[in-house]
């Protein structure tokens with residue numbers, strides 16, 4: 001991100017200073033700046049520390065803490081707040097009053113002791129923390145902190161879920177329990193939130209391969225600051241979590257050693273993550289990771305991809321040389337659908353084209369279609385293992401970082417990104433070309449990608465300049481005055 005300071009959203013870091021420059025407010029400000037926000041600091045305590053540990057802690061006086069908050073409130077209001085070390089009960093009370101008044105998104109990393117084991121917070125504060133929870137949008141404890149704050153002895157994945165339930169019951173709106181300190185080959189974080197509506201509690205796991213890197217100081221500070229930065233940039237919470245997770249993995253991968261013995265270092269701040277391997281797998285259960293892959297398409301570039309609603313359209317377009325195509329029919333009887341999918345599948349084979357069937361995965365398996373295209377909601381109900389075992393290719397719709405990270409976890413044959421532009425064909429989220437360009441950088445080495453939604457001849461160049469290897473269209477062909485000319489022109493520009 002290369003934003004001018006004046007257009008940067010403001011984020012407050014309310015945290016302690018680390019004189020060693022690894023963690024604390026120093027890590028927060030580095031991260032906030034790196035991710036295109038303007039970081040303001042409210043220093044709750046001064047620590048004297050180096051790579052070996054903490055030598056001295058001086059909590060900020062109550063007067064000074066109040067004055068810092070007052071000064072910032074006066075003309076630097078935050079889009080988001082990152083909170084961590086609260087050294088004593090006076091500070092707790094001042095910060096609670098500020099959050100009650102402020103009403104900005106607040107992520108609280110409940111640091112109790114430093115990585116080197118030194119206590120940073122007195123025991124009385126820990127007992128009184130629940131007073132703060134109603135003002136906390138996201139709590140990000142590690143396993144030890146989650147155990148301490150919830151009272152649950154965490155040994156297994158079920159205990160993590162139980163601890164999250166207890167913390168939500170105490171009043172925080174969402175919780176991310178970080179498993180990064182576990183000893184396994186993978187590390188898993190668990191996210192859970194209670195929605196205020198009727199649809200109850202939602203949760204998912206974020207899984208990364210564990211990096212054997214000793215330079216892991218400031219992972220918690222960096223993660224919570226990155227979440228605050230992405231929220232301040234306007235990302236929804238689930239997307240902010242995915243991006244911040246990848247940002248920390250990228251920082252760990254690129255971290256450098258510091259100190260006399262070069263054994264401790266700090267995370268690199270390397271900008272918005274663009275390497276797919278840094279992104280987490282997203283799954284409903286802790287076990288549903290490292291899944292087998294769906295069949296691969298024969299090319300990363302699937303070319304022009306018309307999405308049509310009748311056999312007639314398939315018969316008109318396939319002779320023009322279209323090699324990727326979808327039958328998307330709604331509101332038909334079972335008998336009609338069976339006949340349509342059978343015929344579509346035959347046409348696909350006849351023309352040696354990749355024929356995808358939207359929604360009706362059972363019929364696609366039955367009639368041996370090349371592939372199935374499913375939406376995010378279908379991931380909860382479709383039998384994905386049956387599709388994979390039948391050798392049927394799978395394409396998945398995605399509209400955000402969370403959705404494509406979740407979809408990628410299933411290792412599909414391609415990913416669709418949309419809707420790029422507003423469209424009358426369907427009510428959808430508009431993701432825009434900036435996201436398309438960014439996401440293609442992350443995903444295009446691993447998956448064939450197709451862009452969809454509102455794409456026409458006049459805006460096609462904005463899509464093709466992202467490097468995406470396929471463009472899916474409905475009305476650019478079906479509503480064209482001359483569909484042959486439109487198809488041939490689109491094909492030449494996309495595939496040429």
Ligand SMILES: Cc1ncc(COP(=O)(O)OP(=O)(O)O)c(N)n1
Nearest residue numbers: 328358373374375376397416452472
């Ligand atoms: C190529 C392509 N991308 C996205 C969609 C949308 O699919 P889905 O989310 O399943 O929604 P419906 O098409 O069923 O309304 C698609 N069909 N094709």
Ligand SMILES: Cc1nc(C(=O)O)sc1CCOP(=O)(O)O
Nearest residue numbers: 418419423425453454473474475
């Ligand atoms: C079917 C569909 N799915 C979308 C998604 O974003 O998932 S956008 C879309 C409609 C595409 O139609 P047109 O080319 O006429 O804009």
Ligand SMILES: [Mg+2]
Nearest residue numbers: 358359374375
């Ligand atoms: Mg569908």
